[in-house]
Amino acid sequence: MPWRLLRFVTSGKHPEPQMFTHHDGLKKVYDAVIIGAGGHGLAAAYYLARDHGMTNVCVLEKGYIGGGNTGRNTTIIRSNYITPEGVQFYDTSVKLWQDLSQDFDLNLFYATRGHYTLAHTDAALRTMRWRAEVNKHCGVESEVVGPEELRREIPMMDMSCGGHAPIIGALYHAPGAIARHDAVAWGYGRGADQRGVQIHQQTEVLGIEVTAGRVSGVRTSRGFIATSKVLCAVAGSTPRILDMIGVRSPIYIHPLQAMVSEPMKPWLDPILVSGSLHVYISQSARGELVLGASLDPYELHSTRSTLDFTEGLAAHMLELFPFLSHVKIVRQWAGMADMTPDFAPIMGKTPIEGFYLDAGWGTWGFKATPVSGKTMAHTMVTDTPHPLITGFSLDRFRNYALTGEKGAASVGH
The missing domain is CATH 3.50.50.60 (FAD/NAD(P)-binding domain)
Incomplete structure (x- = not known):
């Protein structure tokens, strides 16, 4: 047992202040x-x-x-949006994120990982180029990369996605990061x-x-x-x-589900997103794979989880990383996503x-x-x-x- 925790167990008084003040009324x-x-x-x-x-x-x-x-949520932080309003807004947020641990005197486990948005079609790749140009115009670091760089940076990924949706490029956003929500x-x-x-x-x-x-x-x-x-x-x-x-x-409200795997030794540094497969994945500081997919296709004010989500997301993940077939999922959850047109x-x-x-x-x-x-x-x-x-x-x-x-x-x- 860590000494800091043992102090709480053995002390009649809390040796450190509470995180929040309790107010009676x-x-x-x-x-x-x-x-x-x-x-x-x-x-x-x-x-x-x-x-x-x-x-x-x-x-x-x-x-x-x-x-x-x-x-x-799945704790992804980025600013590679598609409109000048969005890019400038989220870029300001990324800059604020970088100093928050110091501001709070609290470890947020903020980690810059880099963010790849995979392109599986020519149309998707055109959108990546569009986003890259808007990002650069606003001073945000983003660039389109080809299959060669992806193979070099993520050698464990199946570039053919099981032959169903071959990866032809990606938008790479170097400031992409994660934090402890x-x-x-x-x-x-x-x-x-x-x-x-x-x-x-x-x-x-x-x-x-x-x-x-x-x-x-x-x-x-x-x-x-x-x-x-x-x-x-x-x-x-x-x-x-x-x-x-x-x-x-x-x-309008749609459920948005996610799940995490059992902890593994670190092997995935960047954050990966696939709009065509509707999946995203990152690895936490504890080694868990944090996995998410698209919105559930119906309006519902609920935070329940479904087996259909787990099966669909797992299938797409195995297209990207076949070696994960024996990895166990330890929990899943849902939030209520408030969507606008x-x-x-x-x-x-x-x-x-x-x-x-x-x-x-x-x-x-x-x-x-x-x-x-x-x-x-x-x-x-x-x-x-x-x-x-x-x-x-x-x-x-x-x-x-x-x-x-x-x-x-x-x-x-």
Whole structure:
């Protein structure tokens, strides 16, 4: 048993402070209320307190910290998107990621691995070239590579994919990385907590009070809170919260499943994605293979797992890596992906004054955690959308000004 853990076992008092402060009750009034204690909600609280000095903030979570999509993703971090708005937004996030462990004084296991998006057809390869040019124009490192480089860098991969979908090239994105998802939520939560933000778990939002077109309070399972600013950052529960204020959105919810293998000795350094096979794979710091696929093809507000997903994903993985046939799967899970028609998020103001929305993240929300928190904190304080999120406004759907990230979502469709 490690000595640090043994100290807790043998001591009558905790030799180190708790990660989060326990609060007996809610205050009657807060300057801002954030619904959702996942990565995005806690990041917004952290930057509100750290960058803007707004500490009379309450974060409400009906479950537990990081128990939603933050703890149900496959931890891939990248910025190789297809629109200038998306590339600049996610590149800012990647740069923020690189300093987070130091900011939090907490090891996030952030590791730059490189990211390959495999192309199996001429059409896919054309899209990779398009993405590479957009990335380079925005100062992001991406390039198209051929089969020779793939054979050299990933010699254990079957380039023919069992003869079903031969690999003819890939988009290589050197900054591609992974991190420990739960530690991200803990780091942002602890940082906000230390600055005076109150985090209330097991506290469900039952209604939102609107007076003369402006937010005036939040009704919860533990009482009423008066506030003039509310941020909704609840991923797959977004439609339910929006119904409380009578706001419609184009968001629809699909299950997104993933699974991990038993630990293995390290053999896969880069992150691999195949849009044609609808799979992605990386190896964690503990040696587990983290595996994912596309959305389930039906709308469902549920986080259950299915055998059909496991069988389909395993079959495609064996096309790429036949030697994995004897590797055991140890667990699988699902999240609720809040999808938009143009595969870009919805961020910023809404028709209700004082109500802000951070939603529509689909399969790409984890990588945006730092930048979404920073830009939404700015938006809440100034009541003006941050320049990085002007292309993600809710009214773009009414104005037919879609952002169009579908070609960069890889396996999210």
